[in-house]
Amino acid sequence: MTTRSMGLHRWLVLGAMLLGLLAPRVGLAEGGTTPLGELRVAAEALADVEPDLVLPPQRSRETPPVIHDATAAAATHGTADSRQDNSPKESFRSEIKEAIHGAVRAEIAREAMGRPVLAQQRDRSKGSAQPNDSNDSGRGEAGASGKAALQAQQAHQNQAVSQARKAGKGESLMNGKPMNPSPKDFSGKPQALR
Amino acid sequence: MELRLRIGALPALLLGLLFWSQSVIHAQEPTGADAESQVQALLLDGVRAFRAEQFESALQIFYRVERFGPRADLGMYRGMALHKLGRHAEALAEFRVARRAGISESVADYYDAVSCYRLGLHERARDGFAALLDPQTHKGSPPLGPRLREGAARFVAALDRIAPRNPDPLRPETALPRRIELVQKQVSEATQRRSVEAQEWLEEAALLLQLLPIEARSPYLPAFQESLVALQQSYKAQADAERVAELSLLLQRVRTAPTR
Numbered sequence: 013m014t015t016r017s018m019g020l021h022r023w024l025v026l027g028a029m030l031l032g033l034l035a036p037r038v039g040l041a042e043g044g045t046t047p048l049g050e051l052r053v054a055a056e057a058l059a060d061v062e063p064d065l066v067l068p069p070q071r072s073r074e075t076p077p078v079i080h081d082a083t084a085a086a087a088t089h090g091t092a093d094s095r096q097d098n099s100p101k102e103s104f105r106s107e108i109k110e111a112i113h114g115a116v117r118a119e120i121a122r123e124a125m126g127r128p129v130l131a132q133q134r135d136r137s138k139g140s141a142q143p144n145d146s147n148d149s150g151r152g153e154a155g156a157s158g159k160a161a162l163q164a165q166q167a168h169q170n171q172a173v174s175q176a177r178k179a180g181k182g183e184s185l186m187n188g189k190p191m192n193p194s195p196k197d198f199s200g201k202p203q204a205l206r
Numbered sequence: 207m208e209l210r211l212r213i214g215a216l217p218a219l220l221l222g223l224l225f226w227s228q229s230v231i232h233a234q235e236p237t238g239a240d241a242e243s244q245v246q247a248l249l250l251d252g253v254r255a256f257r258a259e260q261f262e263s264a265l266q267i268f269y270r271v272e273r274f275g276p277r278a279d280l281g282m283y284r285g286m287a288l289h290k291l292g293r294h295a296e297a298l299a300e301f302r303v304a305r306r307a308g309i310s311e312s313v314a315d316y317y318d319a320v321s322c323y324r325l326g327l328h329e330r331a332r333d334g335f336a337a338l339l340d341p342q343t344h345k346g347s348p349p350l351g352p353r354l355r356e357g358a359a360r361f362v363a364a365l366d367r368i369a370p371r372n373p374d375p376l377r378p379e380t381a382l383p384r385r386i387e388l389v390q391k392q393v394s395e396a397t398q399r400r401s402v403e404a405q406e407w408l409e410e411a412a413l414l415l416q417l418l419p420i421e422a423r424s425p426y427l428p429a430f431q432e433s434l435v436a437l438q439q440s441y442k443a444q445a446d447a448e449r450v451a452e453l454s455l456l457l458q459r460v461r462t463a464p465t466r
Contacts, residue, residue: 051256054253061356
């Protein structure tokens with residue numbers, strides 16, 4: 013190897029080292045993993061896109077904020093460490109609540125949809141129309157869904173009462189130990205409709 | 207031989223100089239590049255907490271960043287965390303700070319508009335979403351992605367139902383005078399409470415008043431001005447000249463701006 017090529021080699025090594033020293037800062041400045049880039053991605057993924065969704069306020073224990081400077085705000089937030097662990101739980105709870113509400117609404121809607129079929133079956137079995145039916149048909153969809161909701165609620169209550177009674181019997185039979193009702197006892201049919 | 211030694215020592219000498227200069231720079235500027243890299247690392251931590259839906263934790267981290275000195279973009283980070291915590295009025299105040307510092311970020315503006323919607327600031331929300339859906343605006347930052355564009359369109363549709371531009375005669379609550387009265391009530395209550403919502407409601411009232419012809423605004427102006435002056439007084443007490451000036455401009459706009 014000549015002296016000239018050895019010198020060139022050394023310069024190349026020096027250049028590579030300089031690049032290694034400076035590259036991380038250049039990369040960060042030009043948008044590698046910048047906080048802003050990350051924030052854009054996260055904020056877009058977590059953004060609220062549903063106007064009808066009503067989220068419960070997550071700071072029910074706090075006093076309403078008043079006009080103050082940023083340092084005061086920071087001081088207020090500094091005492092809220094205990095809350096930071098609760099926020100995922102609360103959001104989880106609200107999600108569950110939403111899911112339950114959704115399921116109840118769907119059930120009511122299904123009841124309302126199935127109601128005309130039930131009414132027809134009842135008419136066929138009795139041979140004549142009930143006077144209430146004509147009133148209901150005049151009230152429209154809102155009335156039907158409201159009545160269906162009441163029926164569903166009544167059925168649910170009846171079911172709970174019969175279950176409690178059977179459980180009471182079971183306890184007396186099983187010497188105080190809880191006993192599940194047998195499938196034939198637990199018909200699920202509301203008492204009012206029997 | 208002597209020449210060869212000299213050539214060989216040159217890179218080592220340069221390297222030594224480089225390290226020495228770095229250490230001198232760091233010794234002379236303790237709050238320079240080091241502080242900036244710490245800020246960037248802290249902001250990244252905050253954003254990661256945000257992504258993990260630990261919004262309170264993210265907010266704490268974003269407040270901690272301020273220890274390194276004021277930053278123009280902090281309002282945007284904090285606004286998003288506050289929005290996710292359901293603290294919409296505070297979020298709006300933070301977004302305003304960022305905007306005042308010249309920060310323009312479409313995702314932050316989306317959050318701003320949703321916060322307005324959630325607080326019931328319907329005119330502001332409508333303006334915000336309309337601007338986001340207009341391709342001419344937000345040249346400084348990447349445009350909204352498809353998910354947020356769809357979300358913005360949904361919010362606009364919801365606003366057309368809740369607060370239609372052409373009020374429904376069968377729904378008196380949608381009539382403009384009724385809406386102005388309700389908003390002025392909110393302004394007055396928020397001002398009395400010295401709530402951070404006060405300025406947000408004042409801006410909503412200003413937008414609604416600008417829907418009226420100038421001559422039709424006069425019955426509403428005394429109440430509007432009274433609340434505005436009360437708010438200005440509280441900002442003056444804090445020596446917040448920027449906000450005082452903002453409110454003066456707002457009053458001027460309501461008095462003189464043509465019908466929107």
